[in-house]
Amino acid sequence: MLSVRHLNTYYGRAHILADVTLELARGEVAVLLGRNGAGKSTTLKSIAGLTRPASGEVTFNGWRIDRLEPYQIARIGIGYVPEDRRIFTELTVMENLAVGRQPVREGAPSWTPEKMFQLFPNLAELRDRPGGRMSGGEQQMLAIARTLMGNPSCILLDEPSEGLAPFIVAQMVSAIHELKAAGVAVLLSEQNLRFAAAVSDRAYIIEKGRIRFRGTMAELEESDEARTQYLAV
Numbered sequence: 113m114l115s116v117r118h119l120n121t122y123y124g125r126a127h128i129l130a131d132v133t134l135e136l137a138r139g140e141v142a143v144l145l146g147r148n149g150a151g152k153s154t155t156l157k158s159i160a161g162l163t164r165p166a167s168g169e170v171t172f173n174g175w176r177i178d179r180l181e182p183y184q185i186a187r188i189g190i191g192y193v194p195e196d197r198r199i200f201t202e203l204t205v206m207e208n209l210a211v212g213r214q215p216v217r218e219g220a221p222s223w224t225p226e227k228m229f230q231l232f233p234n235l236a237e238l239r240d241r242p243g244g245r246m247s248g249g250e251q252q253m254l255a256i257a258r259t260l261m262g263n264p265s266c267i268l269l270d271e272p273s274e275g276l277a278p279f280i281v282a283q284m285v286s287a288i289h290e291l292k293a294a295g296v297a298v299l300l301s302e303q304n305l306r307f308a309a310a311v312s313d314r315a316y317i318i319e320k321g322r323i324r325f326r327g328t329m330a331e332l333e334e335s336d337e338a339r340t341q342y343l344a345v
Contacts, residue, residue, distance in 0.1 A: 113138045113297050114159070114190075114266055119168035120180075121158045128154045130321045132168070136266065136314075140297040141288060141331070143312040145305065145343060151299035151321040152235055153195060156268045159299075160192040161185045166256045172266065190219050191264030195271045197255040201244030205235055208254055212261035220265035221294040228257040231287050251278030254285070267291065269300040273307040280308075285310045305343060310332060 121129040129151050136142050144152050147335060157163040159170055161182035170178040176183055186191050186192070193206040200208050209225050214221045230235035232253040238246060243254060253270060271286075281304075288311040291298055302308045307327070308315065315332040317325035325338045332338060 113173060114299065115169075115170045115171045116155075116159065118172065119155070119158055119165050120161055121154055121165045123154075123163075128321050129158065129165070130230075132158075132318070132321070132323055134316050134323065134326070136299050138265070138296045138297050139292055139295045140314065141300070141312045142314040144299065144301045144316050144318055145308060145310040145320040146301075146302070147303070147343070150318045150319060153270050153323075154298070155318065156192065156270050156301055159185075160190060162192070162266055186262060186321075189220055189263070189265040191262050191267040193255050193259050193260040193267065193269050193272065196272065197251050197256050199251055199258065202242055204240050204242055205238050206240065207245075207253055208258050209261050212223040212258035214262040217263050217265065220263050221296060222263055224258045225261075228260065231260075231290055232257055232283070234283070246285065249276045252276060252280070252284070253287075255275050259269075260291075264296065266297040266299070269298065271301055271303070273304045281307060291344070293324065303343075305339070 113140060116132060117136045119132040120137060132155055144155055154163060157216050158165050161180055165178055172190060209228060226314050235252055235253055241243060272284055288298055312329045316323050316328050317338060317344050324342050
């Protein structure tokens with residue numbers, strides 16, 4: 113579904129991504145692991161069109177998208193949830209969900225507020241609460257739910273477990289499994305290896321903008337060398 117080939121992205125003269133290559137299939141969960149500053153967020157932003165790659169190619173369902181604008185990429189079915197969530201703090205949960213609504217797409221699950229409340233039961237009790245009066249975990253759920261209201265077939269999640277209480281992380285694990293069961297492709301960036309292992313089929317490790325490991329999650333769990341060299345603090 114999603115293919116990234118030899119992606120190079122710069123911030124000014126700084127070469128942030130160097131020949132990044134990865135792929136994601138329908139209904140698959142893949143994780144991009146790495147330390148702070150490794151290039152995880154830049155990879156997701158480059159796919160979503162928020163950062164323009166200098167070279168390389170991104171294709172989605174066979175169509176090249178690396179020269180499209182972010183709104184065009186969103187319209188073809190790629191959802192993006194940034195690390196800082198960016199919910200509308202003055203709007204209620206229901207209003208935030210309404211902002212994210214897009215038409216139903218062929219081949220993608222269709223989401224409604226009621227389905228969102230089944231996916232994230234905590235939000236059901238907060239329908240009329242402004243986003244600014246919610247906890248960090250509740251805001252993360254709302255950010256994902258708002259993106260899903262766009263009916264994407266692929267969703268990019270930037271550090272979804274960061275700073276969340278353990279019981280909220282457990283709910284996030286359950287939600288990602290449900291997205292996978294619905295056929296949504298999920299690419300997430302993470303530092304939390306335990307969370308990644310609970311949800312991911314495939315793993316990539318990025319260091320200094322280069323992919324240093326690729327394989328199944330089981331293969332990564334068996335590779336003490338990869339975990340020690342690229343993920344240990």
